[in-house]
Amino acid sequence: MYPTTVKNLIECLKKLSGIGEKTAERLALSILNLDDDVIKVFEQSLKDAKTKIRRCKICNNLAEDELCNICSDKTRDKKTICVVENIKNIIAIEKTNCYHGVYHVLDGLISPLDGKNPDDINIKSLFDRVDNGEVLEIIFALTPSVESETTSLYISKKLENKNIKISKIAHGVPLGADMEYIDGLTLEMALENRKYINE
Amino acid sequence: MYPTTVKNLIECLKKLSGIGEKTAERLALSILNLDDDVIKVFEQSLKDAKTKIRRCKICNNLAEDELCNICSDKTRDKKTICVVENIKNIIAIEKTNCYHGVYHVLDGLISPLDGKNPDDINIKSLFDRVDNGEVLEIIFALTPSVESETTSLYISKKLENKNIKISKIAHGVPLGADMEYIDGLTLEMALENRKYINE
Known part of the structure; x- marks a missing residue:
């Protein structure tokens, strides 16, 4: 028609x-x-x-040159790598303007049930970066899920002997959220990760 | 970024x-x-x-030639014109496969409050079609609103002496709708336009 x-x-x-x-x-x-x-x-x-448009040779972010805007930026701290699942996560973090390290885009998560093994996502190049560079800290900024836990655990295990600080972003009740409507799992995490304020 | x-x-x-x-x-x-x-x-x-892509010279529908698919279709009944607000309405009606006349796309409705006068929408060419052709019926298929009432009233008035049947599609409770959730105005229209089934 x-x-x-x-x-x-x-x-x-x-x-x-x-x-x-x-x-x-x-x-x-x-x-x-x-x-x-x-x-x-x-x-x-x-x-x-x-x-x-292609992928950055170092971090797998979107790029128009060999390196993406972030990896080619000399002011960024190359010793801290924030590991994210996809490109959109980088944008979200960049918008906060409070992170000055570099990134590593996995393009997926390890998920044996879906047939996704470590070789199917962009993990090997992360180990290469650790081997070749002077990485001091790796921060996992992944959406909480079984797959993201598996992925971060796998990477941490592999980097055990490398003398690198490994952390993950805090999970808990988001700002402005109504306590009534927060799901149980998030509340559980928020309680577990409580921060003492009278110390 | x-x-x-x-x-x-x-x-x-x-x-x-x-x-x-x-x-x-x-x-x-x-x-x-x-x-x-x-x-x-x-x-x-x-x-x-x-x-x-341009507009059909006759009915103002989308077209790749001078006339749209419908106006250039010899099997369509050119004596019945269905007046619609926009192109998408044609698609909706065509999907029912039960209308075999032609269309007229107004590209808007008369709405004095928004500064839309009869000259601002594609009405004149409808009168031209009536004057030049052998139109027998005009069917208004417009979403119920003050503007569509104004528009259909204006057109009907202008065509008063032309000996043309003028109708509008039925408004009422849609099939499959739960009576509980129908808005009052629709129910009012449905009651008003009730159809006797024992006649």
């Missing part, structure tokens, strides 16, 4: 994560209303997405 | 209807994972969106 061009747009949009038929239709129609210059930038960015 | 290409993608996506920062980020990252051939089709469709 739609003209072929619109149909093609809808088909492409439907391939994106979380986009169903209805949303794809809405987006395709609103693409038709975009200004000419926006469409040009959009077109060029799509082209560049496949040709220019 | 993202490479320029990704930033550009995010900016373009944010211009689409209903897409905020977070969704744009998610979509941009999933564009990076699309296959090369999908990206090519996507790129070409974007280009075509501005060059190939």
Whole structure:
């Protein structure tokens, strides 16, 4: 019923994560209303997405050169590596403006049940970084789950004899959250990791 | 923090209807994972969106030629015109497979409060169609609202002396809806428009 061009747009949009038929239709129609210059930038960015964008040789973050913005930044502390599951986690942490080390993107977690072994995610290059560099601390910033526990445990074990500090970010009740609505597991963690304030 | 290409993608996506920062980020990252051939089709469709897609000369529907698929279809009944607010409404009706007339896309509704007068929407060409063609019936398929009532009333008044049947689609309780959750206005309409079944 739609003209072929619109149909093609809808088909492409439907391939994106979380986009169903209805949303794809809405987006395709609103693409038709975009200004000419926006469409040009959009077109060029799509082209560049496949040709220019690659992964950073060191940390596996998105990059347009051999190294990503963070790894090529001389002011960043290369001795602290924050291990994250995916690229979006880096953005979230960068937005806080309080971390000045570098990152390591695993692109997944160890999950034997899903057939994901240590070799299937970007772990080996982390050990290479430890072997080659002067890494002092590794911080795991992973969403709490069985898989993330397995992954951080696996990495910690492998680095046991390396004299590196290994930590994970604190899990607990988020700021502004209503105690009533916090799930039991989070509360349990929050209680376990309680901080004494009268010491 | 993202490479320029990704930033550009995010900016373009944010211009689409209903897409905020977070969704744009998610979509941009999933564009990076699309296959090369999908990206090519996507790129070409974007280009075509501005060059190939235009509005049908008769009904204002999307078209790749002078006339849209529906107006150029010889099997469609050109004597019945279904008036809709926008292009998406056509798709919804076409999906039912039970309407065989043609359409007229208003691209908006009369709404004096928002400064939208009859001249601001695609009404004049509807009168031209009535004057030039052999239109027998006009069906209003508009979402119930003050604006749609105003619009259909305005058009009906203008066509008073034309000897054309004018109707509007039935409004009432939708199939499968739970009576408990139907809003009062819909129920009121449903009661008012009740159909006697013992006649």
